[in-house]
Every structure is written in C-alpha cells, then in structure tokens.
Amino acid sequence: MQNNPARRITPNPPESALISMQDMDKARATLSRVFGYGDFRPGQEAVLERLFAGEDVLAIMPTGSGKSLLYQIPGLVRPGLTVVISPLIALMRDQVRQLKALGVAAGAMNSSQSQDENGAVEDDIRSGKLRLLYLAPERLANDYTLRLLRNANTRLIAIDEAHCVSQWGHDFRPDYLNLRDSLQALGKVQMLAVTATADERTREEIAERLFPDRPNIFVRSFDRPNLRLAMRRKKNAVAQISSVIDAHPGDSGIVYCLSRKGTETLAAQLSQKGLRALPYHAGLDSHVRALNQDRFLGEDGVIMCATIAFGMGIDKPDVRFVCHANLPGSIEAYYQEIGRAGRDGLPASTLTLWDDGDVELRRRQIQDGDSSPERKRVEWNKVADLLALCETPRCRRQTLLAAFGEASGPCGNCDICSREGQFFDGKIAAQKVLSAMLRTSGKFFAQHLAKILTGEVTDAMVKLGHDKLKTFGVGRERSADEWRSIFHQLHAADLIDHDVDDDRWVMTAAGQKVLKGEADIELRMATPEETRTKHKGDSVPFSVEERTLYEALRVKRRELASQDGQPAFVIFGDRSLIDMVRLRPRTLDDMRMVYGVGDTKLERYGAIFLDVIAKRASGES
Secondary structure (H helix, E strand, O other): OOOOOOOOOOOOOOHHHHHHHHHHHHHHHHHHHHHOOOOOOOOHHHHHHHHHOOOOEEEEOOOOOOOOHHHHHHHHHOOOEEEEEOOOHHHHHHHHHHHHHOOOOEEEEOOOOOHHHHHHHHHHHHHOOOOEEEEOHHHHOOHHHHHHHHOOOEEEEEEOOHHHHOOOOOOOOHHHHHHHHHHHHOOOOEEEEEEOOOOHHHHHHHHHHHOOOOOEEEEOOOOOOOEEEOEEEOOOHHHHHHHHHHOOOOOEEEEEOOOHHHHHHHHHHHHHOOOOEEEEOOOOOHHHHHHHHHHHHHOOOOEEEEOOOOOOOOOOOOEEEEEEOOOOOOHHHHHHHHOOOOOOOOOEEEEEEEOHHHHHHHHHHHHHOOOOHHHHHHHHHHHHHHHHHHHOOOOHHHHHHHHOOOOOOOOOOEOOOOOOOOEEEOHHHHHHHHHHHHHOOOOOOHHHHHHHHHOOOOHHHHHHOHHHOOOOOOOOOOOHHHHHHHHHHHHHOOOEEEEOOOOEEEEOHHHHHHHOOOOOOEEEOOOOOOOOOOOOOOOOOOOHHHHHHHHHHHHHHHHHHHHHOOOHHHHOOHHHHHHHHHHOOOOHHHHOOOOOOOHHHHHHHHHHHHHHHHHHHOOOO
16 A cells, blocks of 8 residues: 655644734835835845744844834834834934835934924824834933833834944943833833844843843844945045045045044045035034034035044935045944945945054054953954954955954955955965964064064063064064054954953964965055055946936936925935836836835825936937
8 A cells, every 4th residue: 555645734823923924914015105115125024023923133234234124114014102212313313204204103202302392292102193203212211201102002112223232332322221221111012122233242232231031133144245345554545535536426425534623624625626525523513513414414415524423323325435534443333334335235435544643543542541451452452353454465345244253255346356456475474473473472462573573672672582582583574564464464364363361362273374384375565555446436337318317317306305305315215216217117107116116205206207207208308
C-alpha cells in the first residue's frame, strides 16, 4: 500500500494575529492613500507587524529609511492618540506642517507656541480629533500633561532620536533620562523608540533606560548607498568645498564648521563667489537664526554654513551635499551629519576636510573637559576610530560600516573605490609601525610611535628609554605626519585594534600575517596634494527637454510654497517632480502613479502640475 504524504492542517490564527493582519492591510492602504507611496521601504513592515501585535519596539534604521512612518501609520490606522516625543521644536514644527499638508490631524504643544495655540491643541486632544501629538520630553514630565494624555486614549508613545538618552552618545539630552518615570505614570501604553545612530552599547542603554521590559530590537543596515563618501586633508577649504557646490548648481547643501566664527567667515567667502550662503550657530540673534533656517528649508539653492547646533531638527529631504570644513566629533556624529543629505533616496555628495590642527583641538577639548577619565578615554577612542576612517586605504563605506559592527564589500561610490589619491606598496611601512607598537607594549598612540620611527629625541623618549629601541629612527625616510597616517590606516584596515579594557593597541591576525611577510597591504600617500575629488552633479541624468520641464515644475512648486507659506518640499519632493518628468501624466488618474501623490495632494495640486506638463508638451512657455 502506498503511503500518502501527511496533510498539514493549519490551525486558525489567533484573534490577535487576525487583528494584526487587518491592521497591516489598513496600513498599506493608508500608505498609498495618504502618503502616496506604492510600497513600504525595507524594514518598515517588520516593525509595523510587531507594533500591531501590541509589542514594544526599538528600531535602529538609517536616516532616509522612513522611521517617522513607523509611528505615523499606527497613529492613522488605529483609534486613539499617538504621542511623539521629539527633542527639538523645529523638528516638531516641520513634521506637523508636513502631516497637515497631507490632511492628517496633527499638532504640537511646545514653548514656542502661544497659550492660545497650545490651548487649541488641547481642545483637539479632548475632543478626540487629534491623531498625532508632538511633545518635548520635559513637557511629558508635567502632571497636567500626563492627566491630559491619560484621559485621551493614548495608544502609542513614540520616542524619536532615542539615542539622546545615552550618556555615551553624541547628542545626550538629560531630559530623556526622566522619560521612563513619566511613561510609567501614564500606565500601560505601548512604546516605540527610533534612532538612526546607535552602536551596540548605545542600543543596550536605550533598551534599559526607556523600556519597562526588554523590547523587540530591529537593526537595519547602516548603509546609505546613495551617499558618495569622500575625505580629504585640508589644503584650501574654500576651494575644496566650492568644488562640491559647483557640481550641484541650484541645489541645497550644508557645510559644518567647528566654530561660530568659522561659519560666518565661510558663509561670507562663499557669498563673495555669488553663492547663497548663510551662517547658523547658537550665538546668532534668535530672529536671524530662525530666518536663516526658514530660508534654507523653504528655498532652493541655499547653502547653510553651520555648527552642530544645526542638527536633528533638519527634516529637508532634498539636501544634495553635506561638507565638513573640520573634523567631526566622532564617527557617530559624522554619520548623523552626512545623513542629512539625500534623505529622499536620490544621489548626494559628502566631503570631509581635516588636518592635524583639528585633531589637536579635539585632543585638547577632551583633555580639558570635566568628564571622568573613563569617559575621556572613550571619547578619544572615538576620535581614533574617526581618524581611521579619514586615513583608510580601503573602501570608505566598508570602513564606516565596520565601525558599527556591519560587514560589507567595496561600495564603488567613494573616493577610495574611485582610486582618487596615490597608493603604494605598504608592507615594509606597516611592518615598521607594527614592530614599534609591539616594542612599546601597545601603550602609545600614533603621535609617540611616529617620533620613535623618525628618531625624534624628546625628554619623554629618553625617560621611557624608547630612544634605545631597535625601531628608533628606522623610519627617517618619512615624516611624522606620514607615519601617523600609516598608523591610522592600519587601524582602518584591521591590522591593529584597540583593547578598550586594557587600554592598549594589539595586533590582529591580519596584522600578524603582514608582519611575518605572509600578506601584502596597499596604503595611501598622506599628502594634501591629492587629485580632485569627483563629484556627481545631477541626481538624475536629464535630457535638455527633461531638464526644461523639471525646472518649470520647480518654479511652480516655489510659487505654491510661497503662497502657502511653507517649504517647497512640503508641496512635492524632488522625487515626485522627477517622476512627473519621467511619467508625463496626462490625467489625475495618471498622477496617482507619481511617487508621493496621495489623495490630499492630488486634490490640491494635481491639476496645477498637470497644466505645467501639458503646456510644456505643447511648446508653451
């Protein structure tokens, strides 16, 4: 008798699973109807499924991956109120403005609004009209606010920029430390925390400090493949930065500077070249600062020269380049800051300039700070990681992702992969550095090892007896700057690593192979006289005809934005305009196929932009 294969009987899914599936169906419909997107971005569905199942979630996803939709979608799909905790008033304002433009009942309560404005939002909360409410963390600690939220059927608390709770992070905010107590006072409310930058240590701190129980943790790739990465030793900062701007005519960008004076000086220098450059720093008059920020957000082609005060509140999707005129504070800060470019997923450029003066300034800032010795050591190690990225002889993106614990191959979209600069056989140079490091027990950084190799006699060298080492002076053919560069390159190439617990440098298995002559390594020349960085201009290659239509659509967008008193990207983002150029919609039904065109925008702007396309097609100006 022939055996029949066993028939698998699938049990009926539990009621909670059915509810979750129904919510996901509603979520997809909302994504299209409200936001005008055809599909979720990678990682979004997995997080939403857990949220609709009633679970708490910590989501670490790169900038531009759509983290805001993770709390906006549940806020629209399910009854009740979703509360978003945000660290900056500017960020609240921009998100509320964009949601209202989509026809969503959203509001904020903060100190920048009048008593009447905050009162109107409270009335909307009490009536059940409001779906999404944005609050600063300190306002959640207010007993009055807590009573208001307890009576408002609050279903979800979303904590944006959750890395601000980490005392090891680069954007630590003390008010975030009180959030857990405030959240517990609300009772059992579902929680979501999101951030773009959190290494493993920071992730654990977020989970411990914010959530009553361990949440589901989702970590998406940190890769931003649309960003071109480039780093250069500083030679002529204005000329080097101008080369990036020249490749992006009419586009918006950010240039980060280390000092307030630096932002004003650079903005003036770029303005003299006929560019629309503005300064931004905490010392500016608040009216001027707000005016400059509004111009950057609302107009095309504005370049903001800013300190890190111009930070998380920037939610402009069409920033086409981010430059650093000085060394950033850490790899996390660098990643966060370049992440403000290309949030719409279109190609964008980054360029970081640095020199030994920047490194010395960072060293002094850490040394003279009030932090504990342990914190100072952690901060200096972060600088060492960043220097490794600056000096790396291998793919920039590969090195950057490795700093976040993510393995990857060469990206083909950075200056190293493009073979910009000069390279040489670095086996012998690497062996000299490794030997000097081992003979000093790994207890010294690049500065001291460079002096050993160049044979520089100092009081410290004599006192330590390092002038008697066999490696003393064996590298006189290179300068101290070159040896420091090689040290950082070996770190980036994973030939050496820093043992945090023992606070010393150790040689890896890969380093041992090079030291024994069993493996080769290619290194980069450490000189500011490097070849010009190649910067791609157009985010999309247009024909002359397409470019003409695209510019006509941008003009119409600016007109509408001016009439409505809001940024141009709130009308339509660049991706939507590019889609219009490519698809050439003729009817409102055709316009529904354009990226970012939901029901509200279709009704408000669809016919207007169809008219522009039709006139261009018929040859009208």
